[in-house]
Each structure stands twice: as C-alpha cells, then as structure tokens.
Amino acid sequence: MHPKEYRILVLNPGSTSTKIGVFDNERCVFEKTLRHDTNEINAFNSIIEQYEFRKNTILEALDHEGINITKLSAVVGRGGLLRPIEGGTYEVNDDMLTDLRNGYSGEHASNLGGIIAYEIAQGLHIPSFIVDPVVVDEMDQIARFSGVPEIERKSIFHALNQKAVARRVAKSLNKNYHECRFIVTHMGGGITVGVHNNGRVVDVNNGLHGEGPFSPERAGTVPIGDLVSMCFSGEYYRDEVMKKLVGNAGLVAYLGTNDAVKVEKMIEDGDEKAKIVYDSMSYQIAKEIGSAATVLKGNVDAIIITGGLAYGKEFVKTISDRVDWIADVIVQPGENELQALAEGGLRVLTGEEKAKVYPNEKSFSSKEIPVN
Ligand SMILES: Nc1ncnc2c1ncn2[C@@H]1O[C@H](COP(=O)(O)OP(=O)(O)O)[C@@H](O)[C@H]1O
Numbered sequence: 001m002h003p004k005e006y007r008i009l010v011l012n013p014g015s016t017s018t019k020i021g022v023f024d025n026e027r028c029v030f031e032k033t034l035r036h037d038t039n040e041i042n043a044f045n046s047i048i049e050q051y052e053f054r055k056n057t058i059l060e061a062l063d064h065e066g067i068n069i070t071k072l073s074a075v076v077g078r079g080g081l082l083r084p085i086e087g088g089t090y091e092v093n094d095d096m097l098t099d100l101r102n103g104y105s106g107e108h109a110s111n112l113g114g115i116i117a118y119e120i121a122q123g124l125h126i127p128s129f130i131v132d133p134v135v136v137d138e139m140d141q142i143a144r145f146s147g148v149p150e151i152e153r154k155s156i157f158h159a160l161n162q163k164a165v166a167r168r169v170a171k172s173l174n175k176n177y178h179e180c181r182f183i184v185t186h187m188g189g190g191i192t193v194g195v196h197n198n199g200r201v202v203d204v205n206n207g208l209h210g211e212g213p214f215s216p217e218r219a220g221t222v223p224i225g226d227l228v229s230m231c232f233s234g235e236y237y238r239d240e241v242m243k244k245l246v247g248n249a250g251l252v253a254y255l256g257t258n259d260a261v262k263v264e265k266m267i268e269d270g271d272e273k274a275k276i277v278y279d280s281m282s283y284q285i286a287k288e289i290g291s292a293a294t295v296l297k298g299n300v301d302a303i304i305i306t307g308g309l310a311y312g313k314e315f316v317k318t319i320s321d322r323v324d325w326i327a328d329v330i331v332q333p334g335e336n337e338l339q340a341l342a343e344g345g346l347r348v349l350t351g352e353e354k355a356k357v358y359p360n361e362k363s364f365s366s367k368e369i370p371v372n
C-alpha cells in the first residue's frame with residue numbers, strides 16, 4: 001500500500017442492521033449490510049447486551065471476506081446517544097465510552113458504534129473515532145419548547161446521513177450546502193425529517209423518543225393522555241412501555257415485521273391491513289414534511305428523501321404526491337453513512353482536521369431563557 005494510504009474500517013449499527021465497510025482512503029473496497037430481524041434483536045434485553053453479538057457478526061464477516069484487520073489504520077463507528085454536541089469527528093475516549101455504555105441520552109444501536117470501534121482499535125493500537133453522531137444539535141432555540149417547561153425537545157436524528165446526502169444534493173445542484181434550504185427525510189428503522197437551513201439542522205423530530213411519523217419499529221407522536229393512562233395502568237413496567245414505543249411499535253406492532261420489503265409483499269398479496277398501515281405511515285411522513293416547510297416559510301430548495309425505505313418506489317410516490325407542491329422531491333435511496341464515516345476519519349488521519357474532544361456540550365436550552 002502507498003505510504004499515504006490509510007485503510008479504515010467503518011461500522012454502522014442501526015436498529016435493523018449492522019453495516020460495515022473497509023475503505024482505502026475514500027475508496028470503498030468492501031461493504032456489507034448484516035440484517036437483523038425483530039426476533040434476533042428482541043432476544044436481548046438492552047442495546048449494550050447486543051455488544052458481543054454485533055461485534056462477533058462484524059469480525060466474522062471480515063474474516064469471511066479474507067480482510068486482515070491488522071492492516072487497519074483506524075476504526076470509525078457511528079456515534080450514539082451522547083450529550084448534545086456539535087457535528088464533526090471525535091476521537092473515542094473514556095468519557096465517551098462511559099456515556100455510550102450508560103446510554104446518556106437513551107438506548108439505540110448506534111451506542112455500540114463507538115464502543116465496538118474502540119474495542120477493535122485498542123487491540124490493534126490504532127485510533128478510533130465517531131463522526132456526526134445521532135445527537136448532533138443545531139436546533140434553533142425557538143424549536144426547543146415542548147409546552148411543558150420540564151420537558152425540552154431534543155435533536156436526535158440521522159445526522160450523519162442527512163448531512164452527507166444534503167451535501168451531495170447541493171453539489172449536484174451546483175450550490176454550496178451552506179446556501180441551501182432543504183427538508184431531508186431519512187426513512188430507516190427510525191424516520192426523521194430535518195429542516196436544513198443554510199447548513200444547520202434548525203429543527204427535526206426526535207426520531208427515537210416519540211416525535212413525528214411512526215416508523216418500521218417506533219411509535220412517533222402518540223396521543224399523550226392515552227399514553228399517560230397506559231403508563232399508570234399498572235399493567236407494564238417502565239422498560240416494557242419503552243419497548244412498546246421504541247422497538248416494538250410502528251410496522252412491528254401492526255404487522256409483526258420491521259422489514260418494509262416484506263410489508264410490500266404482503267400488500268402485493270392483497271393484505272388490506274398491511275396496505276392501510278403502510279399508507280398511514282407515508283401519510284404521517286408527508287404531514288411532517290409539510291410542517292417542516294413552515295419552518296422555512298415555504299422557501300424550500302428541495303425535499304430530499306433517503307434511507308432504506310426510499311428504495312420502495314410506490315411508497316415514495318405516495319409521499320411525493322402529497323408534498324411535491326412544496327418543492328422538487330429528490331430521492332436518494334439507501335444512505336451514504338459508510339462513506340461519510342470513512343471521510344470523517346480520513347480528514348483527521350491526514351491532518352486536514354483535528355479530532356474534536358468529547359464532551360463538547362452545547363448550551364442552547366429553552367430552560368435557560370429568562371421568563372420574565
Ligand atoms: N428495496 C427496498 N424496498 C423497500 N424497503 C426497503 C428496501 N430495502 C430496504 N428497505 C427497508 O428499509 C428499512 C431499513 O432501512 P435502513 O436505512 O437500512 O435502516 P437502519 O439503518 O435503521 O437499520 C427496512 O424496513 C427495510 O426493509
């Protein structure tokens with residue numbers, strides 16, 4: 001290998017899959033999506049318990065491909081539910097590992113990204129990083145109010161892919177991302193709709209803890225009175241309610257699967273329940289996009305639709321039909337996360353950027369506003 005070439009292993013644990021890639025500088029030489037069905041994931045009580053399973057799956061896939069990990073220069077993982085921080089590449093350190101293991105801002109598969117990256121890298125005496133974690137927080141202050149002073153709206157979303165795809169689309173339009181006004185909709189295990197205003201995601205639904213459309217495995221916004229009644233019915237422990245909302249909600253709850261390909265097959269086979277549930281999910285996504293357009297006062301350069309569900313042409317059409325009066329709809333199926341992780345790591349390895357140090361807390365908070 002050329003001395004200036006770096007071999008980077010990138011790891012992207014999502015709720016329905018673990019995606020891995022090996023890059024020589026920015027060139028992908030291997031990539032694989034390891035899918036996990038609901039039963040496989042439900043065998044674990046918590047995300048952290050999935051650590052051995054996900055790590056072994058990754059190492060087996062690399063071994064199967066004949067990739068010698070001792071040749072790696074760095075390992076980069078998708079960052080998880082840390083404290084709210086600005087975007088960028090962060091070296092994994094002890095404070096970060098503690099927050100990922102404890103799920104500082106909650107539980108999500110991406111918490112394992114930094115932990116597994118660190119564990120693999122440590123054995124090889126190479127650095128490990130995370131890039132643009134799901135807690136990247138650029139929300140405008142006006143967007144932070146929930147209506148209940150003790151509860152603040154949070155920015156938890158597909159930051160890595162939303163930013164990467166938005167930059168790519170801006171380039172294709174011969175524009176700078178920092179001059180564009182986009183609504184980016186990522187549709188994966190979770191679904192998030194981000195308002196990108198001149199390079200900042202100024203508002204976005206919390207894709208993990210119950211805001212916005214329901215998704216393959218999450219509830220999104222639910223009627224709060226009924227939720228409070230459910231919590232105090234005496235029928236459930238806290239963890240059971242949480243699992244009902246995150247993991248066992250959405251398509252999983254109604255149709256028994258988080259796999260949209262299976263749902264599309266059910267619809268093709270004439271399953272009417274599958275049809276109305278799937279239509280309802282696209283209806284809710286379109287409503288969220290409509291709401292996001294108001295943040296930009298209707299001045300939207302493009303609506304970008306991305307993530308695994310964006311491969312479903314009919315599904316995307318049902319959304320576009322409701323929102324294409326707002327702006328052009330640009331569909332970018334799948335995600336660019338592996339590439340974005342590799343490039344984030346490479347920028348630090350080449351010295352183009354310095355790795356940021358965690359924690360790097362932001363101070364925006366509706367709680368800090370003087371009320372009189
Ligand atoms: N060709 C396809 N058509 C429709 N849905 C698809 C297709 N490929 C993947 N999906 C769906 O996309 C979802 C996963 O998206 P992805 O972005 O990979 O999620 P995550 O990163 O959260 O695991 C699953 O419901 C999967 O079935």
Ligand SMILES: CCCC(=O)OP(=O)(O)O
Pocket residue numbers: 013014015016108134156157158187188189190191207208
């Ligand atoms: C936690 C927000 C990001 C998210 O939902 O990711 P997945 O779709 O990969 O679960």
